[in-house]
Amino acid sequence: MxxxxxxxxxxxxxxxxxxxxxxxxxxxxxxxxxxxxxxxxxxxxxxxxxxxxxxxxxxxxxxxxxxxxxxxxxxxxxxxxxxxxxxxxxxxxxxxxxxxxxxxxxxxxxxxxxxxxxxxxxxxxxxxxxxxxxxxxxxxxxxxxxxxxxxxxxxxxxxxxxxxxxxxxxxxxxxxxxxxxxxxxxxxxxxxxxxxxxxxxxGIGNVVVTAEGIEAHAGVEPEKGASAITALMEWCLAASKLADPERGTTINVGLIEGGTGANVIPGRAQAVLDIRHWDPAEPALLDAAFDAITWTDNRVKITQERTWNRPPxxxxxxxxxxxxxxxxxxxxxxxxxxxxxxxxxxxxxxxxxxxxxxxxxxxxxxxxxxxxxxxxxxxxxxxxxxxxxxxxxxxxxxxxx
Incomplete structure (x- = not known):
């Protein structure tokens, strides 16, 4: 120095x-x-x-x-x-x-x-x-x-x-x-x-992502169900791709849970993401990118609770x-x-x-x-x-x- x-x-x-x-x-x-x-x-x-x-x-x-x-x-x-x-x-x-x-x-x-x-x-x-x-x-x-x-x-x-x-x-x-x-x-x-x-x-951010789908019998009438887990997985995979390690931005899907049984189309699922970043502008950019994520089954509703806890x-x-x-x-x-x-x-x-x-x-x-x-x-x-x-x-x- x-x-x-x-x-x-x-x-x-x-x-x-x-x-x-x-x-x-x-x-x-x-x-x-x-x-x-x-x-x-x-x-x-x-x-x-x-x-x-x-x-x-x-x-x-x-x-x-x-x-x-x-x-x-x-x-x-x-x-x-x-x-x-x-x-x-x-x-x-x-x-x-x-x-x-x-x-x-x-x-x-x-x-x-x-x-x-x-x-x-x-x-x-x-x-x-x-x-x-x-x-x-x-x-x-x-x-x-x-x-x-x-x-x-x-x-x-x-x-x-x-x-x-x-x-x-x-x-x-x-x-x-x-x-x-x-x-x-x-x-x-x-x-x-x-x-x-x-x-x-x-800096540190956390995103709690909740998917609300439609439950149905997985064997008898699966077409009537809307899988919260599938939609949540699609969302999380898309979110993970927003990471930019070269800029120091990491996105980790650290927790995920959902469903009630293997024979039930899951009606609910939730994930928690941990985000680390160097750029003070990153939270606003990621907020917009998260809001733009889409998933296949539009019968599933996905909501986010974002907390940008510590600035870089x-x-x-x-x-x-x-x-x-x-x-x-x-x-x-x-x-x-x-x-x-x-x-x-x-x-x-x-x-x-x-x-x-x-x-x-x-x-x-x-x-x-x-x-x-x-x-x-x-x-x-x-x-x-x-x-x-x-x-x-x-x-x-x-x-x-």
Whole structure:
């Protein structure tokens, strides 16, 4: 990456080496384990509230009472509330740190958690929601604590914690977008990819397609029936052909169900499609293309429910500059930081959509997201915690916007 004229030279040296965070590793992991001990599936309001209260107490214990605290009730009320904690800084910059406290795991998973044996030479720590992303929450808190305990000048830091990320952040995304508009930069503490931070993410859409046909006996009078399944298959095949992998647009028919028996012409069928894309214009183009799809039997009615959940997070000039700043800080710590663009989405997509440079994937390295062997590498926690702390401090001194 070419040097950027927006940075002064030489770059601000790293305030902390990895050892500074390593000295607190046991406490960081203890905080992460505490959060994991509170199960928080996205659809369990009681558990979400319990976990959020624990998170609030944890932030306050480590950083003191926030200068501003706001709890925004979720709408619908069955989802997790959004909490915003603001800690004023001594530098006139604004940093947004986003993290989610919900997980994909149902209640009871923790008690039955038994990850398989492995031959990985690195030490692993496993738990439901640890990798995605409760260790990241703990790291974010400790990164700011490192700065404050050492009296390092820093920008104002605003934390936003949400409990609906795993289901698309329907209740929290307006708040995240609003906070992003007021921030100079954003950091999201999802996990890195094999040690690389995420500087680009695809946008995500979902289409639920429902076919309503006419039931009839498949052997006695099949001509009186109109197959919902056949029509739906025709529709899905046509939709699949709209994918354009060279442009980064993928369309996956991930779920399909229908019918009542092999001897019945099916009267109903439904499919769910997952769409990933880089181009912000793609949703409108695909909407028009989906509406133009035809099928053979016009007695079947097909309806669509389309949700363009997360906008794309292309690697903009601002993101490249923020990554360059982090890369300089990592280099000062003795590490060559890599950046990758990935197909998965996160709340960083909403931050980027407001034009705010954002880096995602600053949590602990590991693997197995949404899998029964989900784990982190504890030895990666100090580096990424110190990197975030150094990145926040450097934004205060180097970032020109």
């Amino acid at each position: 070419a040097p950027d004229a927006h940075f002064s030279s030489p770059a601000t040296p790293a305030a902390f080496g990895e050892s500074a965070a390593a000295a607190h590793l046991d406490d960081i992991l203890a905080d992460a384990k505490l959060l994991v001990s509170h199960e928080s599936p996205s659809n369990d309001k009681t558990r979400l509230d319990d976990t959020l209260q624990t998170l609030i107490e944890l932030v306050t214990a480590r950083l003191g009472e926030p200068d501003e605290f706001t709890r925004i009730p979720a709408e619908p009320a069955t989802l997790g509330d959004v909490v915003v904690c603001r800690y004023e800084g001594s530098v006139e910059k604004q940093v947004l740190i986003a993290g989610h406290y919900d997980t994909v795991w149902p209640v009871g998973t923790l008690e039955a958690w038994n990850p398989p044996a492995h031959d990985d030479p690195r030490e692993r720590l496993s738990g439901p929601g640890l990798f995605d992303m409760k260790v990241g929450l703990a790291q974010a808190i400790w990164a700011v604590k490192l700065l404050d305990d050492a009296s390092v000048a820093r920008p104002t830091v605003t934390f936003v914690f949400n409990g609906d990320e795993e289901i698309g952040s329907p209740a929290s995304s307006p708040t995240i977008r609003e906070l992003a508009r007021a921030a100079d930069v954003g950091f999201v503490l999802e996990a890195p990819l094999n040690g690389a931070v995420k500087i680009g993410r695809k 997070m292309p690697t903009t000039d601002g993101i490249e500059r923020l990554f360059a700043l982090l890369k300089e800080q990592a280099s000062a710590m003795g590490t060559d930081l890599e950046g990758v663009a990935v197909g998965g989405g996160s709340d960083a997509n909403f931050v980027a959509a407001e034009g705010t440079p954002v880096i995602c994937g600053l949590g602990a390295d590991g693997g197995g997201a949404h899998a029964r062997h989900e784990f982190i590498y504890p030895d990666s926690v100090p580096f990424f915690t110190a990197l975030l702390a150094n990145g926040i401090a450097a934004v205060g001194q180097e970032w020109k916007g």
